[in-house]
Amino acid sequence: MTHELGNLGTYDEAEVKWSLGRACADLGKTEEARSWWRESAAILHNLSLISAAEKLDIETSVAPRTPEIILRNM
Numbered sequence: 001m002t003h004e005l006g007n008l009g010t011y012d013e014a015e016v017k018w019s020l021g022r023a024c025a026d027l028g029k030t031e032e033a034r035s036w037w038r039e040s041a042a043i044l045h046n047l048s049l050i051s052a053a054e055k056l057d058i059e060t061s062v063a064p065r066t067p068e069i070i071l072r073n074m
Helices: 011-026 030-046 052-060 068-073
Strands: none
Touching: 011 030, 011 068, 030 052
16 A cells, blocks of 8 residues: 555655554564564664664664654554
């Protein structure tokens, strides 16, 4: 859906991917959730919305904390 709307690489895409990760985690699909979260973190980092340390934490954590930028925009 984000591809059709032209939102590739935007904050909106990162937020959608983070939400998909949460939904997958809620369904017990941990690896799929982590994949969505890593994609979201990459976008947020590319947009300079999270630090390299925050990105690394998301990439290595089983259940990462939601980035502050997403919490503020929910």
